[in-house]
Amino acid sequence: MSMLTRAEVEDFLYHEAALLDEWKTxxxxxxxxxxxxxxxxxxxxxxxxxxxxxxxINDDHHRLVQRAKRLTRRTAHVEFPHSKVRxxxxxxxxxxxxxxxxxxxxxxxxxxxKRQNLxxxxxxxVYRLARTTDGLRIRSKRVMLDIDGLRPHGMxxxxx
Amino acid sequence: xNKPRDAGLSDTHFIRIDPERCEFLVPRWAFTDQAxxxxxxxxxxxxxWLYVGHASEIPKPGDFxxxxxxxxxxxxxxxxxxxxxxxxxxxxxxxxxxxxxxQGNAKRLTCPYHGWTYDTRGGMVEQPGASGxxxxxxxxxxxxxxxPAKVDSYRDxxxxxxxxxxxxxxxxxxxxxxxxDVVADQGEHGMEVTPGEQAYSMRANWKLLYENSADGYHxxxxxxxxxxxxxxxxxxxxxxxxxxxVGGGGKSLGNGHAVIEYQAPWGRPVAQWVPQWGESxxxxxxxxxxxxxxxxxxxxADRIANWNRNILIFPNLIINDIMGLTIRTFQPxxxxxxxxxxxxxxxxxxxxxxxxxxxxNFNEFLGPAGFATPDDVExxxxxxxxxxxxxxxGWNDISKGMNRPDNNQGDDEVQMRSFWIRWDELMGAARHExx
Numbered sequence: 042m043s044m045l046t047r048a049e050v051e052d053f054l055y056h057e058a059a060l061l062d063e064w065k066t067x068x069x070x071x072x073x074x075x076x077x078x079x080x081x082x083x084x085x086x087x088x089x090x091x092x093x094x095x096x097x098i099n100d101d102h103h104r105l106v107q108r109a110k111r112l113t114r115r116t117a118h119v120e121f122p123h124s125k126v127r128x129x130x131x132x133x134x135x136x137x138x139x140x141x142x143x144x145x146x147x148x149x150x151x152x153x154x155k156r157q158n159l160x161x162x163x164x165x166x167v168y169r170l171a172r173t174t175d176g177l178r179i180r181s182k183r184v185m186l187d188i189d190g191l192r193p194h195g196m197x198x199x200x201x
Numbered sequence: 202x203n204k205p206r207d208a209g210l211s212d213t214h215f216i217r218i219d220p221e222r223c224e225f226l227v228p229r230w231a232f233t234d235q236a237x238x239x240x241x242x243x244x245x246x247x248x249x250w251l252y253v254g255h256a257s258e259i260p261k262p263g264d265f266x267x268x269x270x271x272x273x274x275x276x277x278x279x280x281x282x283x284x285x286x287x288x289x290x291x292x293x294x295x296x297x298x299x300x301x302x303x304q305g306n307a308k309r310l311t312c313p314y315h316g317w318t319y320d321t322r323g324g325m326v327e328q329p330g331a332s333g334x335x336x337x338x339x340x341x342x343x344x345x346x347x348x349p350a351k352v353d354s355y356r357d358x359x360x361x362x363x364x365x366x367x368x369x370x371x372x373x374x375x376x377x378x379x380x381x382d383v384v385a386d387q388g389e390h391g392m393e394v395t396p397g398e399q400a401y402s403m404r405a406n407w408k409l410l411y412e413n414s415a416d417g418y419h420x421x422x423x424x425x426x427x428x429x430x431x432x433x434x435x436x437x438x439x440x441x442x443x444x445x446x447v448g449g450g451g452k453s454l455g456n457g458h459a460v461i462e463y464q465a466p467w468g469r470p471v472a473q474w475v476p477q478w479g480e481s482x483x484x485x486x487x488x489x490x491x492x493x494x495x496x497x498x499x500x501x502a503d504r505i506a507n508w509n510r511n512i513l514i515f516p517n518l519i520i521n522d523i524m525g526l527t528i529r530t531f532q533p534x535x536x537x538x539x540x541x542x543x544x545x546x547x548x549x550x551x552x553x554x555x556x557x558x559x560x561x562n563f564n565e566f567l568g569p570a571g572f573a574t575p576d577d578v579e580x581x582x583x584x585x586x587x588x589x590x591x592x593x594x595g596w597n598d599i600s601k602g603m604n605r606p607d608n609n610q611g612d613d614e615v616q617m618r619s620f621w622i623r624w625d626e627l628m629g630a631a632r633h634e635x636x
Contacts, residue, residue, distance in 0.1 A: 082397075083398060091557075098511070101223050156582075192540060195404065197570035
């Protein structure tokens with residue numbers, strides 16, 4: 042397999058962002074490998090170990106699928122009706138890659154609007170991607186927040 | 202101002218209790234009125250014991266953490282003599298913040314504005330341009346860092362009180378002290394706050410979060426999607442758990458403190474095993490349980506291991522001893538906005554497998570991106586927004602369970618009534634009736 046270009050990686054990330062912006066959360070979950078994980082470490086400890094520190098999100102594959110499913114239900118009250126969400130992705134850098142996997146760093150800004158409030162999440166997102174016969178898949182998505190507390194956001198209810 | 206004309210701040214009862222009808226009403230303007238918050242700052246946040254931090258957060262001499270507490274800027278600093286102390290985070294000269302990092306270690310702190318320097322006992326030890334002051338200007342602690350009127354700790358939970366006339370901490374805690382013991386006793390070698398702080402907020406009045414934190418009544422509707430998640434997850438329930446017999450219930454602990462205690466359906470790192478944790482988890486939970494029993498006796502070990510506790514310490518400390526162990530405190534910023542800070546508490550030296558499950562469990566239900574807390578935030582914000590329907594719709598109802606005063610169930614509202622009676626008392630109303 043030839044090495045992937047940044048444009049090919051960007052296409053994949055833009056696809057992921059589009060699914061999230063359209064609330065196609067189950068399709069988003071399908072982008073993950075069977076051992077995939079979705080993590081948001083504590084803001085002051087972006088490199089922390091999920092088994093020791095208190096994370097904000099610490100989803101293994103089972104839980105990220107359930108998170109995606111929950112967000113399709115009316116009983117996920119916080120996102121019913123769904124807020125407006127928009128992901129903007131910048132500064133995509135392929136940190137390393139080989140035939141089977143790559144690691145990618147990005148800057149992302151996620152906007153969430155609901156009930157006349159607009160919350161902005163400034164993120165440094167690092168992906169570990171797997172190259173499979175079905176195309177790229179996410180083995181790990183680690184969202185490191187460059188904000189000093191979820192204030193005034195209050196929470197992370199949509200998927201970053 | 203959107204409140205009933207008969208509701209004065211000083212000479213009218215805030216709450217309405219009708220024992221005949223078993224009805225308990227709270228005025229909604231108590232959640233929206235700036236004058237109420239101003240009075241709360243004076244009568245509650247300046248007179249009650251307020252949680253600052255846990256001694257384990259500053260393990261070594263010189264360690265500090267900064268905190269906002271009761272509208273003040275404080276920091277907790279462990280002295281070189283190993284004493285934890287609390288200071289107002291303000292230079293005695295012109296007032297700048299002295300401790301600018303969120304946490305760290307320092308033997309001295311220097312105000313960045315003019316260079317006045319303090320040691321870990323708060324003493325003023327150096328200032329540039331000393332010749333401009335008389336020799337004895339700094340003598341006798343005249344310009345030392347200032348501390349709250351009272352600082353004390355109970356089982357490593359450090360509190361302050363801004364009122365020099367306040368009762369001592371143990372007296373203040375009343376029946377809640379015993380619940381702090383249940384929490385603190387879980388660690389063979391003491392307890393520690395784990396790294397990682399959850400700082401979030403709610404566009405809602407602070408009292409709504411106090412009520413919500415031990416509200417068993419909302420679980421089935423507000424957290425329906427969480428129960429769907431549990432049903433879809435294999436092995437998270439205790440095998441012999443009978444949801445119709447959770448036992449326990451809510452009770453008032455005095456001084457506005459309250460608790461609900463009930464049997465835990467889920468895994469507790471201390472110390473109830475569920476199949477999700479596998480055989481190695483079973484072995485470790487067994488070891489923890491045996492240690493508890495040998496140290497505290499079978500009965501207390503069972504209570505610690507198999508029961509949940511949502512502990513409310515008036516006015517703004519919540520300890521949820523559920524699938525994990527949380528410390529959560531919150532500060533009103535304005536009538537419609539509060540800031541929350543939460544930590545995970547764990548036994549010191551806990552086995553790494555149990556620590557990993559503890560943190561995983563915490564994230565499952567709790568925290569600003571858990572499967573439950575965001576829905577709680579939403580509910581509180583829905584309440585806050587709808588309080589704009591005043592004066593036409595002016596009262597909240599928290600009567601559930603008043604018709605069975607000796608047999609409170611976990612989904613009754615006795616813990617809220619206990620809060621409001623104390624709140625009413627402190628806010629200056631004369632009326633005080635049994636819940």
